[in-house]
Amino acid sequence: MREPTARAGTVGGPMTPARWALLGSLYITQFLALGFFFIALVAILRRERAPLESLSIISLLGLVWVVKVLWAPLVDRIRFGRLGHYRGWLILMQGGIVLTVLAIGRFDVVADFEVVFGLCLLLAVLCATQDIAADGLACRLLSRDQRGVGNGLQIAGGLLGNMLGGGVVLMLYPTIGWSGAMLVLALGVAVPLVQLLRFREPVLADGRDQVGALRTQMRRLVLVWRQPGGGRWLVLLSVYPLGIGLVYYLATPMLVDAGWSMEHVGFVMNVVGSLIGVASALAAGMLVRRVGRRRMLVAVGVAQVIALAAFLLPATGASGSWAVVGPLCLLFVTYSPVATVLCTMMMDRATPEHAATDFTAQYTVYTLVATVGGALAFQLAAVLGYPGVVMLAVAMASLAAVGASLLYQDPGTARAEPDLSAPLAVPSE
Secondary structure, eight states: OOOOOOOTTOSSSOOOHHHHHHHHHHHHHHHHHHHIIIIIHHHHHHHTTOOHHHHHGGGGGGHHHHHGGGTHHHHHHOOOGGGOSHHHHHHHHHHHHHHHHHHHTTSOTTTTHHHHHHHHHHHHHHHHHHHHHHHHHHHHHOOGGGHHHHHHHHHHHHHHHHHIIIIIHHHHHHHHHHHHHHHHHHHHHHHHHHHHHTOOOOEETTSTTSOOOHHHHHHHHHHGGGSTTHHHHHHHHHHHHHHHHHHHHHHHHHHHHTTOOHHHHHIIIIIIHHHHHHHHHHHHHHHHHHHOHHHHHHHHHHHHHHHHHHTHHHHTTOOSHHHHHHHHHHHHHHHHHHHHHHHHHHHHTOOGGGHHHHHHHHHHHHHHHHHHHHHHHHHHHHHHHHHHHHHHHHHHHHHHHHHHHHHOOOTTTSOOSOOTTOOEEOOOO
16 A cells, blocks of 8 residues: 655655554564573573673674664665665565574574674674664654654664563573574564565655765765764764763662672663663653753753762662662663654754765764763773762763753754755655
């Protein structure tokens, strides 16, 4: 069934329930398999007494999410004929993920670890490429007023996928075994394929979907920062995730030092935290439209400061239930809205014909800063102690909140690039 041609004044035409469901399932399933291999695979290997060296290498899979910006221009450049542009990429990547997960299930996770890790690396590349295409499609489908809800759905979907893959499937593992777990993951990842087959992808009505040479696409990695306010936006993206990243990575060792059991830590961090994050991400997405970008950016910045300051209680040795649970809940309530608001603003700066590259270039900065913050957290804690790191995080969050008020410029009010509201059309059958 053909979807209606996009109306003027919107990016991708009316957002039907089917379109919202497609975006939601794409964002959930891209982290469904990754959540299992990042979290559950470590637990399974350790139970099988695999050496710690084997466990540490799994964390390298996360680097794919940082370097994916290098091939984002290819996703913008290459179309797949009747399959469509981003739809074609999504069908190929989603199918590749299903086949790779099934292939992993044919090998013994301990005896064939090198092969399993190689396939996991391929899986990470496929999931990262699917994420690039999904973000590009979302940039085109969502109008300015819809991007807050859309990015709330994105962050919530990632949390749900991570929780289902790293939690629920891990719980099923003792009963269904390795091959059974891979089959469950493959069936879950296959759901968007059915939706994609029924989806008609809009294209730019004026033909701008036919982009130039790859070299032109690669230049977008630099040109995206030359939009009005681009330099100030880069500064904000480089500061915002640093403070909360420092404390988030230290939360687990803080809980262990406070005497919590591993089971309790896992439940609170991966289940309770994810559920709170899902709710807060969706709420933040809906508030973006009502409150406005600038006010929401400042609001989540102030919320960061409060949440991180609360962590001075467990950091200084307070072990009472509310002295630990309270700061944790504030952290979970704050973490997802920060990502939701920032991703909404990234979409504002993504042009239709370079949507995947523009968004990925910005998101890579956010991911890289958060990753560096997490890596520095443990080194800084050894020198400054938990209280010192928390105080540093509070200072960084305060700087981000002040910077949001002084530096942020909405590209919707001053823009040299093509208008994001350029209408799209759906090609005829």
